[in-house]
Amino acid sequence: MRCSCKECGTYMIQAESDHLGCVCPDCGYRCNDCLGTDTVVSRDQLKNLAFDPRFSPESLAASFEKEDDEEWFDDRPDGR
Numbered sequence: 001m002r003c004s005c006k007e008c009g010t011y012m013i014q015a016e017s018d019h020l021g022c023v024c025p026d027c028g029y030r031c032n033d034c035l036g037t038d039t040v041v042s043r044d045q046l047k048n049l050a051f052d053p054r055f056s057p058e059s060l061a062a063s064f065e066k067e068d069d070e071e072w073f074d075d076r077p078d079g080r
Contacts (some may be wrong), residue, residue, distance in 0.1 A: 005029050 005012050005024035012022035012031075021032030051054060 003031075005035055006031065 002014075003012055004010065004025060005023065007029040008024060008027045010024050010026040012024050013030075015021055015023040015030065020035060021030055022034065024028045030068065053059060
């Protein structure tokens with residue numbers, strides 16, 4: 001995920017260092033918001049995900065199946 005800097009709005013890049021996260025090339029601001037590292041999930045919440053229909057084997061398998069009649073259309077005005 002890429003985000004804009006909270007300080008100056010510049011497009012941030014991922015830092016390739018021991019410090020996980022992104023760094024702003026203009027002002028040097030660093031953050032790790034998009035990594036979710038400050039998100040704590042309890043054991044009970046994690047166990048409950050096993051019963052979430054989004055993660056059922058059927059649902060996961062269906063998300064990887066490609067429909068035969070699905071077509072891709074380029075709707076950009078410049079046609080590129």
